[in-house]
Amino acid sequence: MGDPSTGDGPAPEAASGFAGTPDAFERLWVPHRMVYVGGEGKPADADAGPQCPFCRAQDAPDADGLVVARGEECFVVLNLYPYNPGHLLVCPYRHVASYTDLTESETVEVARMTRTAMRVLTEVSAPHGMNLGMNQGEVAGAGIAAHLHQHVVPRWGGDANFLPVVARTKAVPQLLADTRGLLAAAWPAPDRTQP
Numbered sequence: 001m002g003d004p005s006t007g008d009g010p011a012p013e014a015a016s017g018f019a020g021t022p023d024a025f026e027r028l029w030v031p032h033r034m035v036y037v038g039g040e041g042k043p044a045d046a047d048a049g050p051q052c053p054f055c056r057a058q059d060a061p062d063a064d065g066l067v068v069a070r071g072e073e074c075f076v077v078l079n080l081y082p083y084n085p086g087h088l089l090v091c092p093y094r095h096v097a098s099y100t101d102l103t104e105s106e107t108v109e110v111a112r113m114t115r116t117a118m119r120v121l122t123e124v125s126a127p128h129g130m131n132l133g134m135n136q137g138e139v140a141g142a143g144i145a146a147h148l149h150q151h152v153v154p155r156w157g158g159d160a161n162f163l164p165v166v167a168r169t170k171a172v173p174q175l176l177a178d179t180r181g182l183l184a185a186a187w188p189a190p191d192r193t194q195p
Ligand SMILES: [Zn+2]
Pocket: 047, 048, 049, 052, 053, 054, 055, 056, 094, 095, 096, 146, 147
């Protein structure tokens, strides 16, 4: 872990200075998010396979892909660019864009894993509330519109402060790999992955 000013990684900051109740997540600066803000490395929407981050994540080892849980037809992955620590995405394995593309069983599993994600986040980090939802289409705010993903975003009172506006960055999570480990360890069978 290094000084962010030297570019070799974010430095931990005391969680006491941030909004919300202290929890299992420690806060870090995540200046790498600015890469995302700038749109670098964003895949073309139609591309599946290695061009799609959700197709790539599901094919990677769990820890490398930040995969938290794997169901029969859907999986849960940590958002690489979280709005808050523990920001999860529930995705079908299939590279489909629209909620209306889902089969009956995929629809049920997205719902079931969303519910479990809420339970796991509550157990691990006791958020005060959550946002759930899907952005359908780029015009509606989907970053990766071609591969459906349901957001599960834990919220704490006062978490939407001035930093995202002023600094275009956020005071957010501990290392994503550590967050993944905490959530994977708390995830129940049968979708459990190796923490
Ligand atoms: Zn995909």
